Amino acid sequence: DSGVTQTPKHLITATGQRVTLRCSPRSGDLSVYWYQQSLDQGLQFLIQYYNGEERAKGNILERFSAQQFPDLHSELNLSSLELGDSALYFCASSERLASSYNEQFFGPGTRLTVL
Amino acid sequence: AQSVTQPDIHITVSEGASLELRCNYSYGATPYLFWYVQSPGQGLQLLLKYFSGDTLVQGIKGFEAEFKRSQSSFNLRKPSVHWSDAAEYFCAVGSNNAGNMLTFGGGTRLMVKP
Numbered sequence A: 001d002s003g004v005t006q007t008p009k010h011l012i013t014a015t016g017q018r019v020t021l022r023c024s025p026r027s028g029d030l031s032v033y034w035y036q037q038s039l040d041q042g043l044q045f046l047i048q049y050y051n052g053e054e055r056a057k058g059n060i061l062e063r064f065s066a067q068q069f070p071d072l073h074s075e076l077n078l079s080s081l082e083l084g085d086s087a088l089y090f091c092a093s094s095e096r097l098a099s100s101y102n103e104q105f106f107g108p109g110t111r112l113t114v115l
Numbered sequence B: 001a002q003s004v005t006q007p008d009i010h011i012t013v014s015e016g017a018s019l020e021l022r023c024n025y026s027y028g029a030t031p032y033l034f035w036y037v038q039s040p041g042q043g044l045q046l047l048l049k050y051f052s053g054d055t056l057v058q059g060i061k062g063f064e065a066e067f068k069r070s071q072s073s074f075n076l077r078k079p080s081v082h083w084s085d086a087a088e089y090f091c092a093v094g095s096n097n098a099g100n101m102l103t104f105g106g107g108t109r110l111m112v113k114p
Helices: none
Strands: A005-007 A010-013 A019-024 A031-038 A042-050 A053-057 A064-068 A074-078 A087-094 A110-114 B003-005 B010-014 B019-021 B024-026 B032-038 B045-050 B056-058 B064-068 B073-078 B087-094 B102-104 B108-113
Touching: A005 A087, A010 A019, A019 A087, A019 A110, A031 A074, A042 A064, A042 A074, A042 B102, A074 A087, B003 B087, B003 B102, B010 B019, B019 B108, B024 B073, B032 B064, B032 B073, B045 B056, B045 B064, B045 B073, B073 B087
Parallel strands: A010 A110, B010 B108
Antiparallel strands: A005 A019, A019 A074, A031 A042, A031 A087, A042 A053, A064 A074, A087 A110, B003 B024, B019 B073, B032 B045, B032 B087, B056 B064, B064 B073, B087 B102, B087 B108
C-alpha cells in the first residue's frame, strides 16, 4: 500500500459524458501527478500539480483538466468522452519539489471504460 | 526530449532460470532511472531506482539493475525467477526539469513457465 488513494476504482460511462477522478496523496506529499495507461499509448504523463499550482503538463487533451485543492487532494476531469479515452488513470504523489529528484508513489488507479 | 526503449515486448523464462530485461534511455543530463512492476489488475510497484553512486542497485524481491552510462542502459536482472514474478515490467526515466514527471518505456511482459 503506497498511501495514495484513488476513487472510484472502476468507472463505466458513455461517449460524450463527463467524469471526475479523485486522488488523495500520501500524507505530507505536496506534488500530485496524473498518468494515463492505454493499450495504444502506453503509460503517459498527463499533468503535475504542486501545492495547488500547475507545475508541468504532458500529453493532456484539452478536454481534460485537473486541479489540486487546499487539502492537497486532486481531481482529474475528463469531458466529452470518447471511446479512446478508455484507460487506466494513475495518480502519484511525491514529497516536495526541490532541486533533488523526488520519488513518486503510485495509487492503484481508476479504470475508465467508455461505451 | 527524454525517452525510454524496452526492446522486448514479451519474454518467457522457465521458473528457476535467470532473467534480464533490457532498458535503454535517452536523456541529456544525469538520469534518474526506475523499474516498476505491474501485476495483472494492479497498480505500479517500485522495484528499484538509480539516482547516483554505485551503478549496481539492489531492489525488492531479489531484483537488481545496473546503470551503464556508456551504453545508456539500465537492465533489470534476477538470478532465479519465481512463478510469482510473472507481470509487466516498466523502465522509466525521471526529469528534474519543471517537475519530476516520469517517462516510461513500453513495458515487457514476463511469463514464467513451470
